[in-house]
Amino acid sequence: xxxxxxxxxxxxxxxxxxxxxxxxxxxxxxxxxxxxxxxxxxxxxxxxxxxxxxxxxxxxxxxxxxxxxxxxxxxxxxxxxxxxxxxxxxxxxxxxxxxxxxxxxxxxxxxxxxxxxxxxxxxxxxxxxxxxxxxxxxxxxxxxxxxxxxxxxxxxxxxxxxxxxxxxxxxxxxxxxxxxxxxxxxxxxxxxxxxxxxxxxxxxxxxxxxxxxxxxxxxxxxxxxxxxxxxxxxxxxxxxxxxxxxxxxxxxxxxxxxxxxxxxxxxxxxxxxxxxxxxxxxxxxxxxx
Amino acid sequence: xxxxxxxxxxxxxxxxxxxxxxxxxxxxxxxxxxxxxxxxxxxxxxxxxxxxxxxxxxxxxxxxxxxxxxxxxxxxxxxxxxxxxxxxxxxxxxxxxxxxxxxxxxxxxxxxxxxxxxxxxxxxxxxxxxxxxxxxxxxxxxxxxxxxxxxxxxxx
Numbered sequence: 519x520x521x522x523x524x525x526x527x528x529x530x531x532x533x534x535x536x537x538x539x540x541x542x543x544x545x546x547x548x549x550x551x552x553x554x555x556x557x558x559x560x561x562x563x564x565x566x567x568x569x570x571x572x573x574x575x576x577x578x579x580x581x582x583x584x585x586x587x588x589x590x591x592x593x594x595x596x597x598x599x600x601x602x603x604x605x606x607x608x609x610x611x612x613x614x615x616x617x618x619x620x621x622x623x624x625x626x627x628x629x630x631x632x633x634x635x636x637x638x639x640x641x642x643x644x645x646x647x648x649x650x651x652x653x654x655x656x657x658x659x660x661x662x663x664x665x666x667x668x669x670x671x672x673x674x675x676x677x678x679x680x681x682x683x684x685x686x687x688x689x690x691x692x693x694x695x696x697x698x699x700x701x702x703x704x705x706x707x708x709x710x711x712x713x714x715x716x717x718x719x720x721x722x723x724x725x726x727x728x729x730x731x732x733x734x735x736x737x738x739x740x741x742x743x744x745x746x747x748x749x750x751x752x753x754x755x756x757x758x759x760x761x762x763x764x765x766x767x768x769x770x771x772x773x774x775x776x777x778x779x780x781x782x783x784x785x786x787x788x789x790x791x792x793x794x795x796x797x798x799x800x801x802x803x804x805x806x807x
Numbered sequence: 808x809x810x811x812x813x814x815x816x817x818x819x820x821x822x823x824x825x826x827x828x829x830x831x832x833x834x835x836x837x838x839x840x841x842x843x844x845x846x847x848x849x850x851x852x853x854x855x856x857x858x859x860x861x862x863x864x865x866x867x868x869x870x871x872x873x874x875x876x877x878x879x880x881x882x883x884x885x886x887x888x889x890x891x892x893x894x895x896x897x898x899x900x901x902x903x904x905x906x907x908x909x910x911x912x913x914x915x916x917x918x919x920x921x922x923x924x925x926x927x928x929x930x931x932x933x934x935x936x937x938x939x940x941x942x943x944x945x946x947x948x949x950x951x952x953x954x955x956x957x958x959x960x961x962x963x
Contacts, residue, residue, distance in 0.1 A: 614934070616865070700851055
């Protein structure tokens with residue numbers, strides 16, 4: 519095994535082009551587990567800790583460009599106002615030690631169906647910035663997840679950043695787990711009310727081979743939400759929304775929960791988060807994480 | 808490969824490090840610092856917690872090559888000679904140590920908390936220690952230890 523230590527993004531991309539077998543490592547909270555347990559023996563590790571370009575975020579014209587190796591602890595501390603759902607999801611990751619190292623870029627690279635930030639990226643309409651010596655492209659989050667732990671990256675590409683709209687409107691993330699810390703989601707759910715387009719987006723995590731949007735549920739709410747009157751939502755609307763969200767999932771039975779339980783839990787999360795997000799909308803207050 | 812790193816204020820060098828090796832392995836097996844404990848190797852238990860450039864991390868999840876030229880502080884680096892750090896002393900005084908295996912990780916995590924928050928609420932203590940498992944104390948004595956340390960002034 520080789521340990522490759524580029525000191526700039528240009529150098530990192532050149533190395534990745536030459537060594538497509540090199541596994542990028544930033545926080546290491548996923549990659550090192552695989553190494554420690556002999557589940558993976560890559561030809562090389564590509565350490566991104568010196569590539570400082572990846573550890574910054576910027577805001578331009580209402581859009582956040584979040585560098586791939588900004589750790590969760592900084593998403594929570596610095597971006598809770600503008601990306602509340604992403605901060606909420608980041609807060610549910612692992613433990614303080616894990617959040618000090620783990621990154622949204624790493625979540626994307628691993629592309630686990632249970633990755634905590636994925637449903638949020640889907641509901642915000644995030645784009646994944648992938649770079650190689652051939653150039654840079656933006657991949658819509660929806661096209662990024664291809665299967666269990668498979669993503670749309672080419673072998674010579676590195677995830678460099680995620681582009682997200684800031685302050686789209688009320689948004690929520692919720693997760694079911696068996697403990698309050700250090701737990702992989704049994705299922706998770708994210709919701710965003712896009713105030714400018716009056717569009718609602720909903721996505722489920724850990725309940726299908728990839729994180730995915732609940733489009734039928736979104737369309738249903740789109741026609742039912744009383745945007746103009748800001749009236750309170752009826753129980754029947756919330757319940758139907760929850761049912762449609764559950765139908766969007768195709769979960770498996772495993773040690774952490776049965777498929778039936780996951781569907782039920784998703785319908786509950788959907789109702790709850792919709793209530794919270796709609797309350798925020800009614801109050802017209804800036805929601806915070 | 809060779810790894811150069813400052814540990815507890817001292818320049819250290821480890822040779823013949825395998826490229827996929829963890830910082831934890833280097834600390835324990837190559838540099839003779841067995842304070843950080845090896846239990847789960849997947850970030851679940853927190854027993855291997857150390858400071859990396861002043862940030863608490865699971866040393867089992869840091870690749871050894873990533874610490875080249877950086878600073879690590881382990882539980883061994885908290886005491887001054889024979890004088891225990893206030894967090895260590897509080898763990899002793901509160902009876903928060905049973906088998907002792909989780910203690911080094913908890914001490915580092917609590918040390919970091921008290922560096923950031925002078926007088927933490929119970930919720931903050933629980934949150935800060937959420938990544939550290941203990942299988943014998945039931946945690947109450949550990950909470951006592953952190954509260955006691957908080958009353959004892961500044962952490963080194």
